[in-house]
Amino acid sequence: EDKVVQSPLSLVVHEGDTVTLNCSYEVTNFRSLLWYKQEKKAPTFLFMLTSSGIEKKSGRLSSILDKKELFSILNITATQTGDSAVYLCAETNRDDKIIFGKGTRLHILP
Amino acid sequence: DAGVTQSPTHLIKTRGQQVTLRCSPKSGHDTVSWYQQALGQGPQFIFQYYEEEERQRGNFPDRFSGHQFPNYSSELNVNALLLGDSALYLCASSFGTGGYEQYFGPGTRLTVT
Numbered sequence: 463e464d465k466v467v468q469s470p471l472s473l474v475v476h477e478g479d480t481v482t483l484n485c486s487y488e489v490t491n492f493r494s495l496l497w498y499k500q501e502k503k504a505p506t507f508l509f510m511l512t513s514s515g516i517e518k519k520s521g522r523l524s525s526i527l528d529k530k531e532l533f534s535i536l537n538i539t540a541t542q543t544g545d546s547a548v549y550l551c552a553e554t555n556r557d558d559k560i561i562f563g564k565g566t567r568l569h570i571l572p
Numbered sequence: 573d574a575g576v577t578q579s580p581t582h583l584i585k586t587r588g589q590q591v592t593l594r595c596s597p598k599s600g601h602d603t604v605s606w607y608q609q610a611l612g613q614g615p616q617f618i619f620q621y622y623e624e625e626e627r628q629r630g631n632f633p634d635r636f637s638g639h640q641f642p643n644y645s646s647e648l649n650v651n652a653l654l655l656g657d658s659a660l661y662l663c664a665s666s667f668g669t670g671g672y673e674q675y676f677g678p679g680t681r682l683t684v685t
Binding site: 466468496498502503504505506507510550552557558559560561562563564565 | 576605607612613614615616617620627628630660662673674675676677678679
């Protein structure tokens with residue numbers, strides 16, 4: 463059965479620090495890997511990764527996928543208190559199913 | 573441009589009752605997926621609707637059923653509610669079944685007592 467594991471489950475850092483969130487997956491017929499940010503209720507889309515080694519970047523956030531080792535990382539540099547949220551990783555397969563991990567709860571201290 | 577909308581925002585039901593949750597997709601989207609998110613967990617895929625048909629289903633019992641209307645809006649029905657059905661129910665829309673840039677609605681918080 464397809465599985466997505468995120469680590470750490472929670473993380474507390476100070477404003478200005480850089481964080482790296484991890485996502486490993488086991489999936490048959492992999493299509494893509496997705497990252498979402500969930501603050502209150504609705505997860506908001508961050509990145510979709512389909513190819514190994516190509517970094518996606520948006521402001522202080524960046525992500526990369528390693529299809530050989532079956533993992534992805536999400537980096538946030540110069541963290542701000544507004545980055546506090548749950549970060550969700552999900553994989554999609556060619557059967558159109560989407561499997562989410564449990565998320566990493568990130569708390570940024572001022 | 574209205575994003576994904578869901579109703580109601582909150583709902584309290586009693587064990588054994590039935591509930592219907594509603595979702596309107598983002599303008600231009602034709603695919604709706606439903607998720608259940610328990611406290612401290614990631615969203616769990618319930619099912620996906622496209623062209624008014626259930627295309628994919630996660631590991632949820634038949635008590636969970638759905639419908640998609642010609643205007644692409646969707647309903648999630650849960651029968652014979654159990655305490656364990658208490659969760660945040662999220663709806664997400666996308667264009668086509670292969671478009672995984674899904675946009676989520678604010679969710680419906682269901683509490684079963």
